[in-house]
Amino acid sequence: MNTKNNNAPLGIFDSGVGGLTVVKEINKILPNENLIYFGDTKHVPYGDKSKETIIYYSKQITEFLIKENCKAIVIACNTATANAHKDIVELAKKFKIPVFDVITPVAEKVGLELNQKIGVIATKGTINSGIYKKKIKKFNKSIEVLELATSLLVPIIEEGLVNSDISKETIKYYLANKKLSNIDALILGCTHYPLISKEINKYFNGNVKIIDSPLIVANQIQYYFKKNNLLSDNTNKGDLKFYLSDYTNNFEKLAKKFFGNEIYLTEIKL
Numbered sequence: 001m002n003t004k005n006n007n008a009p010l011g012i013f014d015s016g017v018g019g020l021t022v023v024k025e026i027n028k029i030l031p032n033e034n035l036i037y038f039g040d041t042k043h044v045p046y047g048d049k050s051k052e053t054i055i056y057y058s059k060q061i062t063e064f065l066i067k068e069n070c071k072a073i074v075i076a077c078n079t080a081t082a083n084a085h086k087d088i089v090e091l092a093k094k095f096k097i098p099v100f101d102v103i104t105p106v107a108e109k110v111g112l113e114l115n116q117k118i119g120v121i122a123t124k125g126t127i128n129s130g131i132y133k134k135k136i137k138k139f140n141k142s143i144e145v146l147e148l149a150t151s152l153l154v155p156i157i158e159e160g161l162v163n164s165d166i167s168k169e170t171i172k173y174y175l176a177n178k179k180l181s182n183i184d185a186l187i188l189g190c191t192h193y194p195l196i197s198k199e200i201n202k203y204f205n206g207n208v209k210i211i212d213s214p215l216i217v218a219n220q221i222q223y224y225f226k227k228n229n230l231l232s233d234n235t236n237k238g239d240l241k242f243y244l245s246d247y248t249n250n251f252e253k254l255a256k257k258f259f260g261n262e263i264y265l266t267e268i269k270l
């Protein structure tokens with residue numbers, strides 16, 4: 001049971017700009033909640049780091065969010081979920097704080113609702129863990145899950161090179177991989193990828209169902225908060241605070257594009 005005030009903020013984190021796609025959906029369906037976002041821009045990308053390093057950074061950020069009095073933690077990063085979920089849950093449990101992640105609800109939905117050939121693209125750190133296949137197969141043993149690491153996409157997105165020749169060629173290079181031929185649906189197993197979902201959809205000419213996590217996760221949080229009486233009783237719009245471990249222009253640009261110019265953005269060294 002959570003002992004925090006209902007108007008305490010929800011703490012959300014990722015390695016960089018990717019988690020903003022999750023913040024956007026949470027803010028859309030729970031506009032009265034106060035949100036704190038931490039983007040670990042100093043250490044992005046997480047995808048090619050060791051499990052130990054990802055656990056270390058994720059725990060530091062979780063500690064920071066707990067100190068900020070957050071009533072729940074959202075791991076808005078697939079790579080951190082795949083490698084550090086257990087450690088984050090253990091840490092948050094001491095403070096009776098629930099933890100949400102971006103893989104579990106997606107795997108459940110896909111496993112229960114689809115019965116086709118499912119592709120997953122994600123970072124090396126996520127793909128090497130095999131987490132999507134494991135979790136989806138828990139719900140549907142006969143489903144075929146084909147996983148592919150697409151490591152260059154995060155650096156391209158962090159550089160703000162969305163909709164450029166580089167992103168187009170890189171997307172083409174990865175999606176032409178034999179593993180993904182004849183898939184019916186593709187899971188964007190990285191929270192950065194919704195930022196290039198239009199380009200991915202274009203590559204497939206709209207013939208492959210694209211599944212991403214932000215809305216699925218936001219719905220799950222809303223359901224949990226309602227059920228556990230954790231919704232904020234704020235009648236005004238919630239505060240949005242953004243913390244970065246290293247200031248980047250692209251982060252500020254994207255955060256302002258999503259949430260307007262009046263956002264609170266601070267660089268903080270952990």
Ligand code: DGL
Nearest residue numbers: 018045046047078079191
């Ligand atoms: N958004 C993170 C994820 O969902 C990106 C990981 C990275 O920094 O490589 O996996």
